[in-house]
Amino acid sequence: MKDVKGDIKRLKNVATIPVVMQRIMEALSRDDTSYIELSDLISHDQSTAERVVAVANAPYFGHPGMVNSIEQAILLLGIDMVKSIAVSMAVFEMLSRGEARDMKNFWAHAYEVAIISGILCEKVPVTASGVCFLAGLLHDIGRVIFYTLYRKEYTEFMFKEGLTEFEQERFGADHAIAGMWFLEKIMIPEEIVYGVRYHHGPSPAGKHQGIATTVYLAEGIASMVSLRKGVDSTWDDHYQSAFQEAGLNDSVLEEIKSLLAEEAGMIESFFGL
Ligand SMILES: [Fe+2]
Numbered sequence: 566m567k568d569v570k571g572d573i574k575r576l577k578n579v580a581t582i583p584v585v586m587q588r589i590m591e592a593l594s595r596d597d598t599s600y601i602e603l604s605d606l607i608s609h610d611q612s613t614a615e616r617v618v619a620v621a622n623a624p625y626f627g628h629p630g631m632v633n634s635i636e637q638a639i640l641l642l643g644i645d646m647v648k649s650i651a652v653s654m655a656v657f658e659m660l661s662r663g664e665a666r667d668m669k670n671f672w673a674h675a676y677e678v679a680i681i682s683g684i685l686c687e688k689v690p691v692t693a694s695g696v697c698f699l700a701g702l703l704h705d706i707g708r709v710i711f712y713t714l715y716r717k718e719y720t721e722f723m724f725k726e727g728l729t730e731f732e733q734e735r736f737g738a739d740h741a742i743a744g745m746w747f748l749e750k751i752m753i754p755e756e757i758v759y760g761v762r763y764h765h766g767p768s769p770a771g772k773h774q775g776i777a778t779t780v781y782l783a784e785g786i787a788s789m790v791s792l793r794k795g796v797d798s799t800w801d802d803h804y805q806s807a808f809q810e811a812g813l814n815d816s817v818l819e820e821i822k823s824l825l826a827e828e829a830g831m832i833e834s835f836f837g838l
């Protein structure tokens with residue numbers, strides 16, 4: 566059995582979280598970040614800034630090809646959404662430098678779940694849609710962590726069915742719990758941490774059940790509509806009843822499908838697939 570929690574603590578590139586990223590994280594949990602403060606903060610880290618601008622141009626945000634700078638992204642998408650994207654991109658930068666193709670599949674899957682989660686949040690507003698987007702983007706971060714920590718073992722089963730059972734058995738923790746430990750360590754707000762922790766079963770999520778259910782459903786919907794390799798669940802009766810309970814219907818699925826089709830090109834080029 567592994568000491569996953571301890572190994573996360575000792576993770577090298579996490580032990581030295583860049584100062585810029587720390588400040589972006591801090592800005593995420595504050596409501597009073599100003600426009601200038603935020604654009605200053607992000608512009609300090611050029612690669613994160615470039616990624617934020619690239620993502621802000623995705624069809625999902627409604628201004629494809631129109632965003633050329635952080636300032637413009639803030640004007641068109643709003644401060645909260647840009648904060649969320651900046652945090653996601655900073656985490657992405659931190660964990661994926663020079664990484665292998667498998668990791669790109671995780672991220673492409675994560676990005677699809679983020680979009681679906683954001684759309685669901687607009688239909689059933691459990692919290693700000695930027696928060697749902699971010700929780701979706703980070704939902705499988707535990708898989709990236711396992712891949713980083715135990716690559717050889719993990720590659721044997723990381724795209725197999727029954728993934729969480731395999732993880733439990735080999736590591737004593739699944740990727741949802743590992744994701745929580747990691748996100749707590751880098752000081753991501755509790756609401757998002759809960760969304761990630763309970764994305765494979767939202768009922769114990771307590772006061773954060775809304776966001777947990779949103780990410781859970783986004784994962785389930787991805788398993789139905791996406792053809793990507795990184796999907797880690799299968800649509801079943803539990804999903805179906807949660808979907809109906811949330812008051813969602815097939816027109817939402819159609820909307821999601823067509824948006825994902827529109828996003829396909831951007832996903833491919835952004836994640837280098
Ligand atoms: Fe997952």
Ligand SMILES: [Fe+2]
Nearest residue numbers: 705784796797
């Ligand atoms: Fe997933």
